[in-house]
Amino acid sequence: MADIRSKIADIYSLEQLSLKKSWVHDRHPLVKLASTFLFIILVVSFDRYELARLAPFIFYPVILMALSETPWPIVLKRFALTLPFCLFAGISNVIFERKTAFILMGLNISVGVVSLFSIVFRAFLCVTAVLLLIAVTPMSRITAQLRRLHLPDIFVTLFEMLYRYIAVLLGEASTMYTAYMLRSTEFKGLQMRHMGSFAGQLLIRSYDRAERVYNAMKCRGYDSFAARGKKKRLSAADYLYLAATCLPLIALRIIDVRAAYSIVF
Amino acid sequence: MHMADALLSPAVGGVMCAASAAAVVYSAAKTKKDELGEKKLPLMAVTGAFVFAAQMINFTIPGTGSSGHIGGGILLCAMLGAHPALLSLAAVLIIQCLFFADGGLLALGCNIFNMGVIPCLLVYPLIFKPIVKKGLNYRRITIATIVSVVIGLQLGAFGVVLETLASGITELPFGTFVALMQPIHLAIGLVEGVVMSAILCFVYKMRPEILESSLASAPIKSGVSVKKTVIVLAAATLIVGGALSLIASSNPDGLEWAMEKTAGTAELEASGGVFDRAAAIQGSTAFLPDYSFSNSGEESSPVGTTVSGIVGGVMTFALAGIAGFLISLSKKKKRDKKAQ
Incomplete structure (x- = not known):
């Protein structure tokens, strides 16, 4: 872990x-x-x-x-x-x-x-x-191809974003885990009874972060349904x-x- | 729970891919139509990544390696609504397939169906929602989550059994397979359900509006979406069921064969007890009658050709290895030349 x-x-x-x-x-x-x-x-x-x-x-x-x-x-x-x-x-x-x-x-x-x-x-x-x-x-070329094959745009964009968010989320989890371990020195790992609130906290933190990321993307003019790769x-x-x-x-x-x-x- | 390509026949894989693709496309259209569809996208992505990450940080059931997808599916449904949840889960499964070889490419249809369509489009609207319909509170959330996760996992595991047997790759009798899969997944479901309900209760405590809005969004507006979902599912089931039975009947190695071997008849009416007993008898007697040496008059290949087959296979591997080695060598030389 x-x-x-x-x-x-x-x-x-x-x-x-x-x-x-x-x-x-x-x-x-x-x-x-x-x-x-x-x-x-x-x-x-x-x-x-x-x-x-x-x-x-x-x-x-x-x-x-x-x-x-x-x-x-x-x-x-x-x-x-x-x-x-x-x-x-x-x-x-x-x-x-x-x-x-x-x-x-x-x-x-x-x-x-x-x-x-x-x-x-x-x-x-x-x-x-x-x-x-x-x-x-490369990932971007695969997803561009999937779009050209008429897979639903919303799904391909979701796929791309999800893939990128994994690193963000794991980073967040790692920070939280370090903080948790520093606070509970007598235990070796995450306690089962804390699992719910730990995971819930991670979810809510990521949820908030996702909103901030989305706002930032919008501010920079991102339009998910228009992003199409060049035809090759x-x-x-x-x-x-x-x-x-x-x-x-x-x-x-x-x-x-x-x-x-x-x-x- | 992730099915691999190696255990699947192209027919079963193809049919399930078609069914799941239809469900995904339908859900995508549904999500896009939703006014908040695009705005929900980052939330869908991040909750999907959560299901994935939760698995990475050993948030699995110890010893079984169950990845918490069904529980994750119910969690996503509760936070996003059924259709966006299915999309998220499908994306997670595709990433796992492509980057981790967890579940095959051809098996994607089966995996999306077992772990996505079943919990999101079947269990969530038919079990989770009615329980929490009267309003959210901790007790209802806990009960609804545990019950839906357990039922979802049972259906999903049963799906795995049917799809594997219909492919006819494994020789495991139906009764034994079911007896192996269902109890394991009952235990997993209970643990997963408890953990998921703890997470949902925490989310409800901190941000009640997330659960409330997802519950309020889709169905209450019209009531049409649930009906349509049921119709689509019924159609998918009919198509899949019809196709599966066709495969089973045209392929003696398939489901029918497995049932015939376990129960002594190809009929489905056999009750559980008889089924199990027959399986036990079959298991205890199968050792001797089937055990025969090569001279039993079977159409086994003559030893001569078999040995040449083995030698040929080994030589093929060696040739392939040499070819690969030579290509790598020449590549390396080229690179060294460039470096000089």
Whole structure:
């Protein structure tokens, strides 16, 4: 709890990556959104036992990560946080599906084990795809694109403001927590019976602050419903990106790579 | 409570995305029409950020990692009104999905529905509001909050069960899954409800006008909005229900299959006790009958192709790793050259 400030840095670490320069970063947000969605839909459209056919999809995150120079630790750390529920569902498959899928070096590998691996692997693919999208596309360009896709303006503005307010609010919480700890030296952390008033106080303070921020924005001529990004046309490079990501993915979905495996290996 | 892409089929994910998108667009239109809509925007943003921040500062139920979204939803409703609250909560869920990989992109529809639409458009108008209708006081606020949070969480958890089973990724029987999810969320709901009611009572003590104005704003003016909400929800439920049953019937791995396996029949009429007992019997007998070796005549793939599949998969990973490494290497070289 004391390290709220480090958490703030952690929240925005992914966004900082998006300010880098690379060929992938420069692409139009629309093509990146489209390829991410296509990737996820294709990955989850496979049957749950299709581990072998899913394997080649690893190329998408690996190559994009390398091209955009996104460091793996950030992505892996966040993936680890999402694991528990997937493991829970996967392990229940191991318990309930005991039919043998194949025998490997004298060991019976059950269908459930295959599906466990498949669930974890597809979770990995989906998580990295989404995090990659954010790591290579600045927030402002994503929201501008969402506006152009005719998402309700009020919702997109809310989304932007909410995202920025998180840091403000956590800063406020950190100040309050320090003050609380200085006043109550005999306790280690926040007392349960103070939780309601602590959180309530934080809420009211933020509420007031939000009003002040809003007034300040208005004074400077902010008009939320008019703020639209400049229209940017798709360039040849954008079409190239779209083709280079989507065509191989679709091909991998249609062609059964297992046949290729048995020919090559 | 956040559902992941990996446990979802595209059909279920798509249907739920459509339903949630409709609810969000409807709420956005509703909020914009409201005279105070634009002025409320910063308040919506900051309360949404509060729900998010509350989670960050370990304001979670210890041990379960429940993020307090449903409770947060009820809190937002009480402070902002139902439609702005849904927008705020949806924005929080999208941020969590994009920046923290908490809940998948395709699963967003499910998550917004379970944690946003259910508490904001269903539980709040149908349970919270009638309780506090006669006027606000601490007792009514406490009761209304706890009851709505508990019911909201139960419905949300049940939504997770239905959506997961309809996707057919997990093999967990319906009875076991429900028996696992509902009691856990009952406990979480109670704790969350108590904390949320404490916060709301504090807000009411300090700033009664915040709660009063949100309660007074939307429905009392016309009474139409509640009716419309119910119609929209009924339509959404019909669409979703219809689509889900279609998926379930066309996909033997889905909901129907799970029910057939647990209860021995595909009919929904099975009562709880019988259901549970059947699940228990199934659980105790499933170990042996299903346990068979590869020569049981099943269509399992021949060992030859499987091994080549594994080798192929490993080689694919290795190739991908090498490709990534080479690209990074060349990038680094380029950068070094530039630096010189």
